Amino acid sequence: xxxxxxxxxxxxxxxxxxxxxxxxxxxxxxxxxxxxxxxxxxxxxxxxxxxxxxxxxxxxxxxxxxxxxxxxxxxxxxxxxxxxxxxxxxxxxxxxxxxxxxxxxxxxxxxxxxxxxxxxxxxxxxxxxxxxxxxxxxxxxxxxxxxxxxxxxxxxxxxxxxxxxxxxxxxxxxxxxxxxxxxxxxxxxxxxxxxxxxxxxxxxxxxxxxxxxxxxxxxxxxxxxxxxxxxxxxxxxxxxxxxxxxxxxxxxxxxxxxxxxxxxxxxxxxxxxxxxxxxxxxxxxxxxxxxxxxxxxxxxxxxxxxxxxxxxxxxxxxxxxxxxxxxxxxxxxxxxxxxxxxxxxxxxxxxxxxxxxxxxxxxxxxxxxxxxxxxxxxxxxxxxxxxxxxxxxxxxxxxxxxxxxxxxxxxxxxxxxxxxxxxxxxxxxxxxxxxxxxxxxxxxxxxxxxxxxxxxxxxxxxxxxxxxxxxxxxxxxx
Numbered sequence: 001x002x003x004x005x006x007x008x009x010x011x012x013x014x015x016x017x018x019x020x021x022x023x024x025x026x027x028x029x030x031x032x033x034x035x036x037x038x039x040x041x042x043x044x045x046x047x048x049x050x051x052x053x054x055x056x057x058x059x060x061x062x063x064x065x066x067x068x069x070x071x072x073x074x075x076x077x078x079x080x081x082x083x084x085x086x087x088x089x090x091x092x093x094x095x096x097x098x099x100x101x102x103x104x105x106x107x108x109x110x111x112x113x114x115x116x117x118x119x120x121x122x123x124x125x126x127x128x129x130x131x132x133x134x135x136x137x138x139x140x141x142x143x144x145x146x147x148x149x150x151x152x153x154x155x156x157x158x159x160x161x162x163x164x165x166x167x168x169x170x171x172x173x174x175x176x177x178x179x180x181x182x183x184x185x186x187x188x189x190x191x192x193x194x195x196x197x198x199x200x201x202x203x204x205x206x207x208x209x210x211x212x213x214x215x216x217x218x219x220x221x222x223x224x225x226x227x228x229x230x231x232x233x234x235x236x237x238x239x240x241x242x243x244x245x246x247x248x249x250x251x252x253x254x255x256x257x258x259x260x261x262x263x264x265x266x267x268x269x270x271x272x273x274x275x276x277x278x279x280x281x282x283x284x285x286x287x288x289x290x291x292x293x294x295x296x297x298x299x300x301x302x303x304x305x306x307x308x309x310x311x312x313x314x315x316x317x318x319x320x321x322x323x324x325x326x327x328x329x330x331x332x333x334x335x336x337x338x339x340x341x342x343x344x345x346x347x348x349x350x351x352x353x354x355x356x357x358x359x360x361x362x363x364x365x366x367x368x369x370x371x372x373x374x375x376x377x378x379x380x381x382x383x384x385x386x387x388x389x390x391x392x393x394x395x396x397x398x399x400x401x402x403x404x405x406x407x408x409x410x411x412x413x414x415x416x417x418x419x420x421x422x423x424x425x426x427x428x429x430x431x432x433x434x435x436x437x438x439x440x441x442x443x444x445x446x447x448x449x450x451x452x453x454x455x456x457x458x459x460x461x462x463x464x465x466x467x468x469x470x471x472x473x474x475x476x477x478x
Contacts, residue, residue: 007250007330010340013353014164015157017345018062028056028067031122031129034103035069042097044090048073053135055181057142059149060159064348066128068142070135072219079219080134084116087133091118094131104129136219137212140226141301145185147230148206151238152192152199157249159188162256167346169322177312178319183297186274186307190297191256193277197243202277203300206233211301257327263295264320271296275303 036050054068055061071094073080082090088111095118098104108119118131132138149156162184166172174180179187192199207230215222247255271288273280275298282288287304288296294316297308311319329335329343341350 006335006337007253007340008248010337010344011157011161011249011253013337013341014345014349015160017349017352018064018160018164020061020063020065024063027124027127028052031067031124031127032069034101034122034124035129035131038097038101039071039094041101042093044093045071045073051139053139053142054130055142057139058145058185060145060156060163060181060185062160062163066130067122068135068138069129069131070139071131071133072136073134074219077218077220079136079215079217079222082134087116090133091116091131094118095120136215137302140211140215140223141182141299143227144207144211144230144301147234148189148200150234154199154249154252155188155192158191158252158256159185161249161253161344162188164345164349165326165343166322168342168344169318169326171315171319171322174310177310177315179308180310182299183307186297186300187260187272188256189274190272190277191252191259193274194259194279195245195247195252195255197245198277199245200277201237203274204276205237206230207301210303254327254330257323257330260320261324261327262320263323264316267295267316271298273298273300275300 032050032052039045039048039050049072051070051072052067053070055065056067071090073082073090075081091109091111095107095109098120099107103123104120105123106119106121110117110119115132115135119128120131121128163172163181166179166184170176171178172181172184189200189203193202207226211226214226268291269282271280271282271285272295280288282291282296285304288298288306293306293309293311294313295308295311296306299305299307326343330340338354341353345353
């Protein structure tokens with residue numbers, strides 16, 4: 001069996017390699033400013049707001065990550081609307097302006113997608129860009145993924161690890177019938193909700209209604225309502241008395257693989273619902289019927305949409321094989337760092353790890369906070385443009401939150417870990433575990449895998465106890 005220490009070193013090397021540098025952030029900010037200047041030159045886009053969303057806003061992107069852009073049309077201060085035909089026309093106008101301006105290449109307009117998209121590459125390091133019109137739901141989903149990292153920084157690290165593993169096994173591409181990155185993030189959320197003790201709450205405890213239904217009226221009011229609601233409920237969860245999950249990143253990753261290793265055998269009957277934080281019987285949820293996709297991972301912010309609707313039957317089998325193969329590999333004997341690396345990272349990442357040391361890497365060590373969770377030490381940095389997130393060294397802030405608030409809700413001193421770097425084996429304490437993932441009372445969970453080589457099991461729907469009503473501000477839309 002692969003030891004936690006060996007796996008921890010490999011996962012740390014992967015994180016060190018894929019984590020964006022200061023330059024990577026600056027390049028994307030420069031691209032965003034280029035696109036804003038271009039939009040201002042298009043008559044039909046005058047007054048529109050060009051904003052990033054996706055993994056860049058969530059701080060879940062890598063050095064090579066795409067840049068998602070939404071051009072938001074406003075009706076005065078109100079949230080604007082546009083039909084498919086208008087979106088297609090505006091994207092054509094924007095494409096023509098980009099060609100005239102220069103600096104972009106490999107244009108591809110996809111007008112008949114569920115959300116019409118213009119794809120191209122910037123000459124700035126060849127960063128791929130996807131531009132859509134009025135994708136405010138995508139922006140708010142991205143912000144939510146950033147906010148929940150305040151609860152536990154291991155979410156950020158496991159999402160990056162899972163994405164690299166999925167790319168290595170070619171199951172992170174919706175175009176080929178596998179998972180998109182948003183769905184992989186939801187799977188990590190669900191894993192953190194269903195591990196024992198749970199790390200994250202049901203998302204309905206953070207935002208109790210369908211988020212996209214709130215995106216109406218005055219935009220600033222709608223965004224403030226969502227931000228304030230999420231901030232209050234996240235802070236309440238952090239301060240709540242609860243059992244703390246102390247598992248290391250390697251342990252959480254192995255448990256993640258085990259949890260979904262038989263996904264193809266139960267996906268026809270069981271859906272994944274991060275809104276309730278439970279496995280759900282599809283036949284018992286009328287909003288999911290009729291089921292038309294091989295696997296169901298509900299979008300908690302846009303219910304009852306299935307974020308995994310792109311997954312095909314053939315790819316679902318391949319996905320299950322990837323989970324089981326990697327899980328079995330990590331449970332096997334005589335594994336070394338090199339053999340693990342080939343299974344956990346795509347070739348371009350593996351080559352950089354075994355090659356020269358990469359300059360400017362910026363992985364921050366995961367450190368325990370006083371409530372037993374983990375947080376990422378960072379430094380505050382002002383946000384220069386609307387819609388452009390700060391560098392990861394800056395403190396994650398809610399729109400109306402207090403600057404410098406730490407993951408436990410208290411104000412932390414600035415300057416700790418100011419260089420943001422670690423030694424090769426420094427992060428995660430050389431990959432070692434804390435009492436092999438025992439809970440705060442030292443007991444071992446019957447439902448969660450440890451390093452014992454046990455066989456993956458079919459999920460059993462969790463019992464649902466009484467739920468505390470999530471907080472919402474008293475607010476009326478204009």
